[in-house]
Amino acid sequence: xxxxxxxxxxxxxxxxxxxxxxxxxxxxxxxxxxxxxxxxxxxxxxxxxxxxxxxxxxxxxxxxxxxxxxxxxxxxxxxxxxxxxxxxxxxxxxxxxxxxxxxxxxxxxxxxxxxxxxxxxxxxxxxxxxxxxxxxxxxxxxxxxxxxxxxxxxxxxxxxxxxxxxxxxxxxxxxxxxxxxxxxxxxxxxxxxxxxxxxxxxxxxxxxxxxxxxxxxxxxxxxxxxxxxxxxxxxxxxxxxxxxxxxxxxxxxxxxxxxxxxxxxxxxxxxxxxxxxxxxxxxxxxxxxxxxxxxxxxxxxxxxxxxxxxxxxxxxxxxxxxxxxxxxxxxxxxxxxxxxxxxxxxxxxxxxxxxxxxxxxxxxxxxxxxxxxxxxxxxxxxxxxxxxxxxxxxxxxxxxxxxxxxxxxxxxxxxxxxxxxxxxxxxxxxxxxxxxxxxxxxxxxxx
RNA sequence: GACCCCUUCGUCUAGUGGUUAGGACACCGGCCUUUCACGCCGGCAGCACGGGUUCGAGUCCCGUAGGGGUCGCCA
Numbered sequence: 058x059x060x061x062x063x064x065x066x067x068x069x070x071x072x073x074x075x076x077x078x079x080x081x082x083x084x085x086x087x088x089x090x091x092x093x094x095x096x097x098x099x100x101x102x103x104x105x106x107x108x109x110x111x112x113x114x115x116x117x118x119x120x121x122x123x124x125x126x127x128x129x130x131x132x133x134x135x136x137x138x139x140x141x142x143x144x145x146x147x148x149x150x151x152x153x154x155x156x157x158x159x160x161x162x163x164x165x166x167x168x169x170x171x172x173x174x175x176x177x178x179x180x181x182x183x184x185x186x187x188x189x190x191x192x193x194x195x196x197x198x199x200x201x202x203x204x205x206x207x208x209x210x211x212x213x214x215x216x217x218x219x220x221x222x223x224x225x226x227x228x229x230x231x232x233x234x235x236x237x238x239x240x241x242x243x244x245x246x247x248x249x250x251x252x253x254x255x256x257x258x259x260x261x262x263x264x265x266x267x268x269x270x271x272x273x274x275x276x277x278x279x280x281x282x283x284x285x286x287x288x289x290x291x292x293x294x295x296x297x298x299x300x301x302x303x304x305x306x307x308x309x310x311x312x313x314x315x316x317x318x319x320x321x322x323x324x325x326x327x328x329x330x331x332x333x334x335x336x337x338x339x340x341x342x343x344x345x346x347x348x349x350x351x352x353x354x355x356x357x358x359x360x361x362x363x364x365x366x367x368x369x370x371x372x373x374x375x376x377x378x379x380x381x382x383x384x385x386x387x388x389x390x391x392x393x394x395x396x397x398x399x400x401x402x403x404x405x406x407x408x409x410x411x412x413x414x415x416x417x418x419x420x421x422x423x424x425x426x427x428x429x430x431x432x433x434x435x436x437x438x439x440x441x442x443x444x445x446x447x448x449x450x451x452x453x454x455x456x457x458x459x460x461x462x463x464x465x466x467x468x469x470x471x472x473x474x475x476x477x478x479x480x481x482x483x484x485x486x487x488x489x490x491x492x493x494x495x496x497x498x499x500x501x502x503x504x
Numbered sequence: 505g506a507c508c509c510c511u512u513c514g515u516c517u518a519g520u521g522g523u524u525a526g527g528a529c530a531c532c533g534g535c536c537u538u539u540c541a542c543g544c545c546g547g548c549a550g551c552a553c554g555g556g557u558u559c560g561a562g563u564c565c566c567g568u569a570g571g572g573g574u575c576g577c578c579a
Contacts, residue, residue: 170577193508193509195574197507198508198574200506207576207577218579222579239573265509265572270514303517309518309519311517311526312527333510334515337516342529343528350542389541390542450538451538465539473539479540
């Protein structure tokens with residue numbers, strides 16, 4: 058039988074990083090086994106059930122590239138979904154739950170209690186076979202000893218999570234339940250429910266949780282808890298996915314940098330960790346850098362132009378060769394997508410914005426004669442390319458009897474407005490003589 | 505309170521009875537260099553603790569401590 062897994066988020070209005078990782082593990086397992094990835098919306102709680110809240114989750118998954126084979130096509134529960142096992146919104150599955158509840162009632166496996174319906178739960182310890190944790194024997198807690206039965210339908214008629222979750226997994230032929238470890242203790246309830254319905258429970262795999270860097274529980278308000286933080290924070294989806302895959306799963310050898318295709322190839326349940334993992338932004342940053350620089354030229358260009366546009370910098374006025382050359386000067390140097398505009402924006406700006414601190418350090422009165430001399434040297438150059446620019450700068454520095462850096466820094470700041478940036482000589486070559494001299498002049502008047 | 509899971513460098517991890525306990529990120533030096541990076545070389549740093557079992561334990565067992573989770577007419 059082919060693998061069928063599902064990601065079943067509750068529309069809380071944001072996609073939690075832990076939820077995203079659960080989705081990723083399910084998705085990877087489905088793709089690895091050539092199985093089916095189902096997306097089901099657990100919107101049984103009216104209070105937080107809105108179309109917008111669902112869309113946030115769908116958008117987050119789409120951004121990551123975690124496509125689903127069956128499930129909603131939009132956040133609108135009334136809209137037709139994709140797949141044969143729908144509806145994929147629990148709010149639309151009332152009839153199915155009614156039928157299953159009646160089945161339990163008819164078999165005396167459930168009963169009315171103060172207007173609600175409770176399930177007759179076993180008092181015996183339940184063994185939970187788990188692909189990650191092994192066989193877990195779950196005994197009753199002291200409160201459960203007093204009354205092991207639990208509510209499956211509220212007095213307002215609405216079925217609760219435990220019931221609908223199990224019913225849906227049965228109806229949707231789910232073969233593997235891969236979810237957060239926070240559900241491990243509750244799984245005894247689910248297993249008994251499966252048995253009550255005469256069904257073989259699916260395989261369970263409870264994956265460890267993601268904690269904050271200090272080891273505390275990650276909650277909604279913590280930085281990095283929401284997927285949008287990464288989208289807006291300049292991270293590539295492939296980097297986020299790669300990092301998330303490494304939190305709680307290991308390929309067993311020392312490979313860490315992996316594109317999605319390799320993740321799919323290598324992911325399996327036996328590499329899943331049992332201990333919770335702490336989130337380390339520094340490592341994500343490193344992977345982000347690695348993924349950015351392994352981007353193909355065209356893909357990088359697409360990202361760069363989007364970033365420049367978002368920063369209000371128009372690249373359309375320049376010809377393609379110029380833009381490509383500018384981008385070529387910063388590949389391998391960009392660690393975060395959000396740094397692109399600041400790093401090469403000056404190529405496309407008419408008037409350079411000079412960083413105050415850079416100006417204070419480099420565009421000083423003492424450096425004015427240096428920059429002025431360099432301007433003279435550059436104005437008389439037969440060829441205006443990286444080699445000639447470097448040669449002229451060095452000989453000018455020698456003539457002035459100062460170190461190169463006293464010419465380099467003013468020139469850099471004059472041209473780019475910043476102390477850091479692409480290779481100076483190459484950047485000036487691309488800018489061209491007229492533009493470089495113009496920027497030198499503007500800086501000289503300000504010194 | 506009860507029940508369940510977990511515990512190797514700061515962090516993510518490799519390790520399935522015999523290893524100088526490996527890698528990565530971060531950090532600290534050095535080299536390279538026109539800046540910042542990259543890269544290269546080197547360094548710091550770990551088996552939570554206590555008992556067993558065994559010729560031998562990071563690896564197996566028990567206990568303790570610590571962390572996380574669950575016990576709801578939330579999901």
